[in-house]
Structure formats: C-alpha cells, structure tokens
Amino acid sequence: MNPEITSITQEQIRSLLSYAVLAPSSHNTQPWRFEITDGAVSVFADRTRALAANDPDDRELTISCGCALMNLRVAAAHEGIGVAVDTTPDSGDDDLLAVVSFFKEDSASADESGLFESIEGRRTYRKRFASKDVPTAVLDSLGATAAEEGSWLEVIDSEEDRQKVAELVSEGDSVQWSNPSWRRELAAWMHPRRRGDGLTVPGIVAPIAQVVVRTFDMGNGVGAKDKQLADESPVLAVLGTSGDNVADWLAAGQALEKVLLSAHAQGLQASYLNQPIQVASLRPKLQNLLGQQGFPQILLRLGFPEDDIDAAPRRRLDEVLE
Incomplete structure (x- = not known):
C-alpha cells in the first residue's frame, strides 16, 4: 500500500x-454527513433525511451517498491525490458507509x-x-464505465x-x-431555492403547490407526461447490480455518478x-425485460440537452460536516 499523505x-x-456534495440525490435530500478525522473522511448516511414512503429501505439514500463518494474520488484525483476507500468499516454504526484515506499522487486515477x-x-x-441519436460507441463506453465500479448498464x-x-x-x-x-412526503420536500435542498419551487407559489400535491391524486396526468418522456428519450438504460444489499447500493451509486460524469463529458x-x-411490485417486471442477471437500481433517460439549466x-458544507 502506498504511504498515507x-x-x-x-x-x-x-x-x-465541496465537490462531493454536488452529487445527485432523491428529491435533492442530500442525505449525507462527513467527518474528518486524522486526515481521513468518514462518509455517513443521514437518515434524518430519509424518504420513508418513496424509499422505505434507504436504497436510494445509500445510492445517493455512493454518488457523493464518487465525486470525492474524482476531486481527489484531479488534485493528484490517490484514495483508498473502505466500504466495510467495522464500527458498529450502520450509518457509517465508507472511510476514505488519501495517498501520494502516484496512486491517483487519471481516468x-x-x-x-x-x-x-x-x-x-x-x-x-x-x-x-446517441452514438453506440458512447453507450458502449458508458457500459464499460459502470462495469469498472462493479455494476452493469443495459440499454x-x-x-x-x-x-x-x-x-x-x-x-408506477x-x-x-x-x-x-x-x-405528503413529496410536498414536504418542495422548497424555495433559498432553503438549499429539496425540489425547487418559486417561493411565492410553494405553499399552494404543496397543498395541491398533498391533496390531489395527479397520477394519471403525471403518468401520461412521464410516459411521453420515456417514449421520446433517445436512450433508456437500466443500471443494476448482481446483489441487492447496502454494499451493492453503495457500489451502484459510485457507478451511477461515474456514468453521469462520463456522459456529461461527451455532451449528454x-x-x-x-x-x-x-x-416493489413493478421491479420484477422491469427485471424480466432485461438481459442481465441481478437487480435494477436506477432507470435512466439519456440524451443531448436542448438548453442549459x-x-x-x-x-x-458546514451543514453536512461533523
């Protein structure tokens, strides 16, 4: 092992x-905490930001933390710093997902x-x-990127x-x-931008939007819109893993963010x-459509954006640091 910096x-x-926290998360909950100890970083799940209705097993919460972990790895590599990631820390704390140690620049990842x-x-x-259309060669490269992190991506x-x-x-x-x-859970995460998290809603209409979402079942209308989005998307792809436990979800998160960053680097x-x-009742139906063995974790739509958002x-950062 290379000596620690x-x-x-x-x-x-x-x-x-500061780059780790730019990762995506369900409802933009940003469900992570970090602790700096002796030149290392401990990555924790912040279950006070869990989505009990949308994500009862904290699967997506853990995937989100994996995305933040990948951003940390990429930022360190950019600075010429290698990392060693322990995703099985023996602490007795279920919230501790990973410990990241830093090493000399000769171990940094150029990719x-x-x-x-x-x-x-x-x-x-x-x-x-x-x-x-998204070139086949680009999609193949994204599949290889997911495989590097122990996951698969099937178009x-x-x-x-x-x-x-x-x-x-x-x-769904x-x-x-x-x-x-x-x-009610969705409405609770609809916030004005100044709150710094959640699904952004203009402050003046946020209370009305929350009442509407809490009160009315808009499944048919939203479903029709999302179906059209899926139909018209240049690429639909599923990212999955061979297993379906916490370690798999954390790996899926790292693979997801690496795929997203790689896709962006190619204009997507x-x-x-x-x-x-x-x-839960629909997940096996999606799995049955796939040629991969294992568990679907994320359904992505990919394409070239028409404008900047x-x-x-x-x-x-101080809000997520111990």
Whole structure:
C-alpha cells in the first residue's frame, strides 16, 4: 500500500468535500454527513433525511451517498491525490458507509481526474432532449464505465421493450400518487431555492403547490407526461447490480455518478424514471425485460440537452460536516 499523505490539510479535505456534495440525490435530500478525522473522511448516511414512503429501505439514500463518494474520488484525483476507500468499516454504526484515506499522487486515477470538470456541469435534466441519436460507441463506453465500479448498464434497445418500460413508468406514477403518505412526503420536500435542498419551487407559489400535491391524486396526468418522456428519450438504460444489499447500493451509486460524469463529458445529460424500481411490485417486471442477471437500481433517460439549466440548490458544507 502506498504511504498515507501526512501533509493533506483539513482545508484541502474541505475543498474536496465541496465537490462531493454536488452529487445527485432523491428529491435533492442530500442525505449525507462527513467527518474528518486524522486526515481521513468518514462518509455517513443521514437518515434524518430519509424518504420513508418513496424509499422505505434507504436504497436510494445509500445510492445517493455512493454518488457523493464518487465525486470525492474524482476531486481527489484531479488534485493528484490517490484514495483508498473502505466500504466495510467495522464500527458498529450502520450509518457509517465508507472511510476514505488519501495517498501520494502516484496512486491517483487519471481516468477519474478527467471527469472533474463534469462535476459542476452535470444536471438532472427533466426536460425533453434534442432529437439526436446517441452514438453506440458512447453507450458502449458508458457500459464499460459502470462495469469498472462493479455494476452493469443495459440499454433498452427494442421499441417493444421501450414501450413496456414506458408503461411501467406510468403505472408506477399511478401507484405512488394514489398513496397519501407518498404525496405528503413529496410536498414536504418542495422548497424555495433559498432553503438549499429539496425540489425547487418559486417561493411565492410553494405553499399552494404543496397543498395541491398533498391533496390531489395527479397520477394519471403525471403518468401520461412521464410516459411521453420515456417514449421520446433517445436512450433508456437500466443500471443494476448482481446483489441487492447496502454494499451493492453503495457500489451502484459510485457507478451511477461515474456514468453521469462520463456522459456529461461527451455532451449528454440524464434524468431518472425510477418509478418501476421504487414500486416493489413493478421491479420484477422491469427485471424480466432485461438481459442481465441481478437487480435494477436506477432507470435512466439519456440524451443531448436542448438548453442549459441551473444547478439544483445545495446546503452549505458546514451543514453536512461533523
């Protein structure tokens, strides 16, 4: 093992973490905490920000933390700093997901360093993509990127299967919106941008929007819109893992963010249509459409964006540091 860097400072680590927190997360909950100890970083799940209705097993919460972990790795590589990641820390604390140690520059990853500029440019692009095909070579490279992190990425190729996936997305919307607890949870995370987290809603209309979402089952309308988004997306792809435990979810998060950053580096953006995975009864139906063994974790839509959009708001670093 390479010797640990003893000169890395707390300010340097804070700088790396300022990029870690730009990772995507469900409802933009940013469900992570970090602790700097003896030149290392401990990554914790912040379960006070869990989504009990949308994500009852904290699967997506853990994936989100994996995304933040990948950003930390990429930022360190950009600074010429290698990392060693222990994802099985023996602490007795279920919230502790990983411990990151830093090493001399000869162990830094050149491939990950090249993704650094995409950390600030990546967006969750929920709008319609440009009518432009994504080259097969690009999709193959994204599949290889996922494999580097112990996951797989399968593109839904056939029009028949794409239609089936789109129907599952619409069905998932109907199931979720019919659940009052799910609607209340969604409404609770609809915030003005100044809050620094959640799903951004203009401050003047936020109270009205929250009441509407809590009160009305809009599953049919949302489902129709999401079905159209799926139908029209240049690429639908599923990221998955061989297993379905905490370690697999953390690996899926690192793979997801590496895929997203790699996609951005090639001009793409992405967003999520995870309803068929979030609704437990639909997940096996999605799995049956795939050629991979294992468990679907994320359903992505990918394409070339038609315009630029603002980054989602973020909390201050001090709010997520112990």
